Amino acid sequence: MTAAVVTKAPVVAAPAKRARNPYVQGLLTPRGITGLIVVGLVVLLGLAAPLLTSYAPTFQTSNALLQPSGEHPLGTDEIGRDLWSRVLFGIRTDLIVVVSAVPLGALAGCLLALVSVASRWADVLVQRLFDVVLAFPGLILGLTVTAVLGAGTSTVIVVIAVVEAPAFGRMLRGAILSHREREYALAARVGGAGPARLLVRHILPNAADPLVVQIAVSLSIAVIVEGAMSFIGIGVRPPEPSLGSIVSGSVMHLQDHPIYAIGPLVAISAFVLGLNLLAEALNKGVRR
Amino acid sequence: MTVTIDKPAEVRAAIPLLAAHDLRVVFDSARGPVHAVRGVDLDLAAGEMLGIVGESGSGKSTTALALARMLPPAGRITGGSVLLDGDTDLVAASEAALTGVRGRRIGMVFQDPMTSLNPLLTVRRQLDEALRAHGFGDRGARRARSIELLELVGIPGARLRGYPHQFSGGMRQRVMIALALANRPDVLIADEPTTALDPTVQAQILELLDTLRRELGTAVLLITHNMGVVAERCDRVAVMYGGRVVEQGPVAEVLSAPRHPYTAGLLRAVPRLDTPAGTRLAGIPGTPPDLALPVLGCAFANRCTAAVDRCRTEQPDLAPVTDTARTACWVPSTEASAHPLEPIVRRAPDPTSPVLEVSGVSKTFRSRGRPAVSALTDVDLVLYPGETLGVVGESGSGKSTLARAIVGIHKPDRGVIRVAGKGRLAREVQMVFQDPYASLNPRMTVGDIVADPLHAQHIGTPLERRARVLELLERVGLDPAVASRFPRDFSGGQRQRIGIARALAPAPSVLICDEAVSALDVSVQAQVVNLLAELQADLGLALLFIAHDLAVVRSISHRIVVLREGRVVETGPADDLVAHPQDPYTKALLAAVPSPVPAAMRAAEAA
Ligand SMILES: Nc1ncnc2c1ncn2[C@@H]1O[C@H](COP(=O)(O)OP(=O)(O)O)[C@@H](O)[C@H]1O
Ligand code: SF4
Ligand SMILES: [Mg+2]
Numbered sequence: 038m039t040a041a042v043v044t045k046a047p048v049v050a051a052p053a054k055r056a057r058n059p060y061v062q063g064l065l066t067p068r069g070i071t072g073l074i075v076v077g078l079v080v081l082l083g084l085a086a087p088l089l090t091s092y093a094p095t096f097q098t099s100n101a102l103l104q105p106s107g108e109h110p111l112g113t114d115e116i117g118r119d120l121w122s123r124v125l126f127g128i129r130t131d132l133i134v135v136v137s138a139v140p141l142g143a144l145a146g147c148l149l150a151l152v153s154v155a156s157r158w159a160d161v162l163v164q165r166l167f168d169v170v171l172a173f174p175g176l177i178l179g180l181t182v183t184a185v186l187g188a189g190t191s192t193v194i195v196v197i198a199v200v201e202a203p204a205f206g207r208m209l210r211g212a213i214l215s216h217r218e219r220e221y222a223l224a225a226r227v228g229g230a231g232p233a234r235l236l237v238r239h240i241l242p243n244a245a246d247p248l249v250v251q252i253a254v255s256l257s258i259a260v261i262v263e264g265a266m267s268f269i270g271i272g273v274r275p276p277e278p279s280l281g282s283i284v285s286g287s288v289m290h291l292q293d294h295p296i297y298a299i300g301p302l303v304a305i306s307a308f309v310l311g312l313n314l315l316a317e318a319l320n321k322g323v324r325r
Numbered sequence: 326m327t328v329t330i331d332k333p334a335e336v337r338a339a340i341p342l343l344a345a346h347d348l349r350v351v352f353d354s355a356r357g358p359v360h361a362v363r364g365v366d367l368d369l370a371a372g373e374m375l376g377i378v379g380e381s382g383s384g385k386s387t388t389a390l391a392l393a394r395m396l397p398p399a400g401r402i403t404g405g406s407v408l409l410d411g412d413t414d415l416v417a418a419s420e421a422a423l424t425g426v427r428g429r430r431i432g433m434v435f436q437d438p439m440t441s442l443n444p445l446l447t448v449r450r451q452l453d454e455a456l457r458a459h460g461f462g463d464r465g466a467r468r469a470r471s472i473e474l475l476e477l478v479g480i481p482g483a484r485l486r487g488y489p490h491q492f493s494g495g496m497r498q499r500v501m502i503a504l505a506l507a508n509r510p511d512v513l514i515a516d517e518p519t520t521a522l523d524p525t526v527q528a529q530i531l532e533l534l535d536t537l538r539r540e541l542g543t544a545v546l547l548i549t550h551n552m553g554v555v556a557e558r559c560d561r562v563a564v565m566y567g568g569r570v571v572e573q574g575p576v577a578e579v580l581s582a583p584r585h586p587y588t589a590g591l592l593r594a595v596p597r598l599d600t601p602a603g604t605r606l607a608g609i610p611g612t613p614p615d616l617a618l619p620v621l622g623c624a625f626a627n628r629c630t631a632a633v634d635r636c637r638t639e640q641p642d643l644a645p646v647t648d649t650a651r652t653a654c655w656v657p658s659t660e661a662s663a664h665p666l667e668p669i670v671r672r673a674p675d676p677t678s679p680v681l682e683v684s685g686v687s688k689t690f691r692s693r694g695r696p697a698v699s700a701l702t703d704v705d706l707v708l709y710p711g712e713t714l715g716v717v718g719e720s721g722s723g724k725s726t727l728a729r730a731i732v733g734i735h736k737p738d739r740g741v742i743r744v745a746g747k748g749r750l751a752r753e754v755q756m757v758f759q760d761p762y763a764s765l766n767p768r769m770t771v772g773d774i775v776a777d778p779l780h781a782q783h784i785g786t787p788l789e790r791r792a793r794v795l796e797l798l799e800r801v802g803l804d805p806a807v808a809s810r811f812p813r814d815f816s817g818g819q820r821q822r823i824g825i826a827r828a829l830a831p832a833p834s835v836l837i838c839d840e841a842v843s844a845l846d847v848s849v850q851a852q853v854v855n856l857l858a859e860l861q862a863d864l865g866l867a868l869l870f871i872a873h874d875l876a877v878v879r880s881i882s883h884r885i886v887v888l889r890e891g892r893v894v895e896t897g898p899a900d901d902l903v904a905h906p907q908d909p910y911t912k913a914l915l916a917a918v919p920s921p922v923p924a925a926m927r928a929a930e931a932a
Contacts, residue, residue: 062355220764227732228778228827229751238777242768 060249063322064315072314079308083128092119094126095276102294111300114286118276124300127278131308134190134279135259138197139252145198146205147248151236153206154213163210167203175200175262176269183271193272197262201255208251212244246323253316257309264305280305340411341368342544343392343431343512348405348416350384350391356617361387363568363620364405366643369512374538374545376555376576378591379565380846381817382613385548388565389516392546393431394423429459432505436517438497442489448475448500449485455507474503478533494720495526502533509541516548523719523873524917531558550846552595553919556580564588567614567624570643574650580921584646584657586629594851595921596876598903606880608852612816623655631656674712674883678745680834680867681708681731681754686740688726688891700726701737702891708835713861713868715882715899717875717914723891724871725759728839731869732756746834751782755828759840761820765812771798771823772808778830797826802856818849825856829864836861837869842877854881875918879903887911 063069082089092098098117105112111120153163170178179196186192216222217240225239260280266272267281275282280301287298350362362384369375377385390396392407394415407415409430415423427433435441443451452471453464461467472482478499489497498518505513515534519527535558537543547559555562555576562579564572564587572585583589593607611628614620623629626636635655643651688701700723708714718724729735731742733750746753755778758764765774775794779785785793795805801822812820821841828836838857842850858881861868872878878885878899885902887895887910895908906912 220758220760221766223729223734224756224758224764224824224827225766225777225781226734227751227754227756229749229781229831230777231781234781239766239769243766 059246059322060319061322063318063320066318066321068314069318069322072311072318075307075311076315079128079304079311080132082125082304083132086122086125086129089125090119090122092122094118094123094278096122102290102297104294105296112294112296114283114297115290120283120297120300123278123283124280124304127280127283127301128304128308130190130273130277130279131260131263131281134193134263134273135197135256138194139201139255139259141194142198142201142255143205143248143252146202146207147209149202150206150209150213153210154217160210163206167206170199170203176265179262179266179271183266188271188274190273190277193263193266196266197259200262201259204255205248205251208247209244212247213240216240216244247320250316250320250323253312253319257312257316260305260308260312341408342371342410343546344368344408344411345388345392346406346408348388348391348407349403350387350396350400351403352387352400354399354617359617360620361400361568361616362391363616365565365568365570367563367570367573369544369546371511371544372538372542373561374534374547374559376559376562377546377548377565378550378552378555378562380591380613380848381550382616383565384568384616385565386516387568389433389514389546389548392514393427393433394418395427395433425459428455428505428510429508430510431512431514432508432510434498434501434505434513434515434518436520438494438501439489441501442497442504444489447486447488448492451500451504452485452507455504459508461508470507474507475500477506477537478503479529495522495530498522498530499533502530502537506537506541506543510543512544512546513537514546514548517550518547519554520549520551524875525719525913527554528917528919534558551919552580552592552847552921556921557919564591567620568616569624569653571625571653572651573643574647574652578647578650584650584652585654586631586658587625589658590628591848592921594847596847596851596854596874596880597921598876598879598915598918599920599922601900603899604880605858606851606854608850608855609848610852623653631658674709674867675865676709676712678709679707680710680745681706681869682741682743683707683727683731684741684743686727686730686737686742688723688730688735688737699891701730704740704888704891704893706886706893706896708867708869710834710867711861711865712884713858713870713882715878715885716869716871716888717873717878717885718888719873719914721890722888724873724888725839726891727888728756728837728869728871731835731837744835749782751778752784752831753833754835754837755831755833756837756839757821757824757828757841759843761817761824761844764824765820767812769811770808771810771812771815774812774823775808775826775830778827782831784831793830794826797829798823800829800860801826802852816849817845818853821845821853822856825853825860829860833866835867835869837871839871840873841870843872843874850877857881875903875914887914 064073096118098113100113101115101117103109103113109119109121111124114120114123149163153160178200182196183192186195222235222239225235263272263279264281264284267279268285270285272281273279283301284298290297345365345367348362348365352359352361365388379385387400391402402416405416409415409426415426449471452474453467456467456470461470471485475482475485480496480499489500492500519530522530531554534545538545549555559576561574562576563570564585566587572579572583572588579588580592583592590609594609596606609628614624622638623636623641626632629636633656641653641655643653646652646657683704683706686701686704689697689699691697704727706714716724716727726735730737732754744750744753772794775797776790779790779793794808798805798808803819803822812823815823842853845853854877857868860866870878870881882899884897885899886893887908889910895902895911902911903915906915
């Protein structure tokens with residue numbers, strides 16, 4: 038039959054050569070690359086801490102509040118601990134805290150989102166729960182949880198996870214609800230897909246995009262929350278160093294010994310700034 | 326009556342109001358520079374309406390934006406000139422000079438008024454700001470002018486306080502036009518101003534543009550992909566292809582005796598109401614050139630049946646073929662290219678027992694804070710094996726709700742939907758969706774997409790599924806090797822073929838096409854309609870073909886159902902319904918379909 042020949046579609050144009058992964062594309066921009074370098078540098082300093090200093094972060098020399106020197110690049114603190122070492126290990130503590138807290142929060146938020154899209158009743162409950170968490174100022178929440186669990190690293194992790202969960206939950210819920218109405222999802226239903234297949238095979242792979250961006254945002258918020266909690270003394274417990282607790286210790290000596298505060302503040306700022314650059318770059322990539 | 330003689334255009338055409346010469350535009354993209362406009366020549370006289378037609382991607386919108394220097398940041402003009410009044414070159418003009426030109430001399434209207442209107446401001450504020458930007462009078466004068474403008478476009482002045490979302494699509498487009506006209510520009514550039522609108526509303530907006538042109542002498546550059554609109558409204562037409570104008574001339578001449586093979590092809594692809602029902606549409610095989618790659622010779626050469634060797638190496642320029650028309654082709658045809666009307670392959674339906682019966686179905690949507698909408702009221706229809714039932718109606722008439730009720734996405738409030746066969750619903754009824762870009766999961770390969778219904782319904786072994794996918798891809802006219810590719814590599818028409826393959830996978834007995842060809846260019850639309858007709862004939866499918874374009878629906882359907890506000894107002898054999906419509910609404914729909922045959926020519930034929 039000639040008809041079939043006439044309607045034959047042309048063979049498809051060659052696929053474009055560029056990298057098509059939206060995350061990769063977002064990261065390969067000036068903003069993304071800067072973010073990667075800054076964050077990479079901070080992470081590297083934290084990971085390589087034992088190689089970059091010969092002092093243990095809790096080792097007390099007999100010289101308090103020394104000015105920077107070859108021996109102590111950032112000087113020493115009020116009880117003679119090497120600040121360079123404390124900042125490096127402080128980064129390490131922060132890394133451990135945020136890298137365990139944020140995924141925990143993300144997981145909790147996403148699970149709640151899944152519960153919430155499954156039934157209208159659960160949705161009402163979960164949304165109220167998120168409202169309650171978001172209504173608390175972060176530090177009040179921190180104080181409350183500390184009152185229950187006691188101060189310490191694990192408390193910081195729990196607080197951060199609780200603070201971050203609603204952002205992930207709301208975002209995933211919104212994305213699922215919107216993707217559920219798109220034509221490709223309707224097509225899957227018409228094709229006979231049940232709710233589970235629809236969600237896992239079709240909707241989640243598409244709805245998860247904004248979560249990656251949110252992870253970068255949440256990591257930077259987590260660094261700040263850790264700093265704030267340790268600063269007011271309900272965070273990581275001394276003598277263990279964290280960026281927030283070093284800043285806290287430096288406050289008494291801002292006048293006579295400003296270098297004390299500069300190390301941890303630079304580390305926090307660089308980390309937060311770098312993560313925000315990454316978040317923006319990823320966001321651009323996903324939205325294209 | 327003749328169309329062209331008594332136009333003011335002819336009288337004052339000595340110096341064109343706006344003239345582009347060798348205009349070139351390049352976009353920076355991830356794939357390198359895209360040469361979207363590659364040397365466009367156009368001129369527009371005062372009081373004239375010039376139509377620009379061409380497939381999507383041919384550079385129509387880019388040309389329009391470049392004329393007013395309003396390209397997005399990724400685009401830049403790399404050559405040529407745009408002369409206003411024959412002396413001011415807008416390409417070289419300073420940004421300050423342009424600000425005085427935009428709005429004041431050149432007004433723009435776009436396809437989607439919602440993206441150009443500010444949703445947070447009342448219509449009054451927006452008109453007021455447009456007027457103030459060009460220093461128009463004091464508050465009172467601006468107020469009076471705003472009311473005058475609204476009334477000019479047919480909106481009661483009292484609606485000045487409304488926000489854009491409080492207006493219907495057609496009304497918003499009128500507001501857009503009022504805004505564009507605020508400072509009495511001499512040129513109005515309208516890019517697909519009616520594409521998103523229903524035929525009857527479209528007719529009103531076009532009538533409005535026509536009136537403005539006649540009464541205010543505004544020159545209108547009308548971009549459209551609808552040949553019928555050009556035939557009925559424009560004085561002259563420019564046909565674009567691959568970033569160039571390939572043919573330009575008076576409408577009556579170009580549409581009745583196209584010299585360029587592409588123009589002739591486009592005209593053949595347009596479904597018409599004046600050919601016998603079941604006439605095969607002629608698509609233009611092949612795809613438009615990729616403008617990110619260098620184009621050697623005539624951009625149309627790989628799709629052109631008249632191509633000669635020279636076409637592949639040398640680019641033809643626009644050259645006069647008659648006193649008034651110019652064509653860019655090495656071998657322009659010299660006479661009107663009549664083409665034989667070929668019937669579509671149709672099989673007679675088997676009217677013994679229906680495959681699908683819809684009886685008394687009603688559906689009302691209720692959402693908080695809004696009045697309930699009765700999308701369907703007491704709808705009855707039957708569909709027999711091997712039959713194509715067309716469903717037409719304007720937007721909001723309930724077409725999609727009907728389709729979705731049948732496939733089980735919506736649950737009807739009342740009534741029964743019966744599908745013959747014992748299997749699951751998803752085994753018997755499948756659907757092809759409207760949006761070629763949204764209806765395929767971007768994260769799945771084409772093979773997985775087509776196989777998805779098989780997986781979901783546990784049909785066949787993995788090996789059998791794989792074989793079935795390859796067979797289906799071949800069947801819808803795609804290379805089976807595309808199974809491992811992702812949807813993003815395909816054009817709109819190819820994506821619709823993938824959607825059709827997916828729908829055919831479980832071998833359904835009923836196929837529902839909800840506006841499945843509406844988003845496609847006519848040349849591609851013709852190919853997809855033909856494919857559906859063939860599949861129907863070969864597989865004995867029952868087809869429910871939903872569209873708002875009566876001409877397309879008639880070309881494929883045995884019977885047609887007309888929906889209005891959720892009710893069936895008329896149903897009958899396709900030919901009868903078109904020839905002798907009974908319901909006034911059907912008559913209005915038919916009258917609103919613009920015919921691609923210029924009025925002058927129809928008059929001549931009738932004489
Ligand atoms: N912002 C943009 N960035 C890159 N390429 C673009 C952009 N806008 C349009 N193009 C390209 O320019 C060409 C012409 O497009 P367009 O002017 O929109 O055509 P039309 O209006 O005829 O559909 C196409 O190849 C299109 O992909
Ligand atoms: S120049 Fe050649 S390829 Fe181009 S349209 Fe004319 S005949 Fe066809
Ligand atoms: Mg366009």
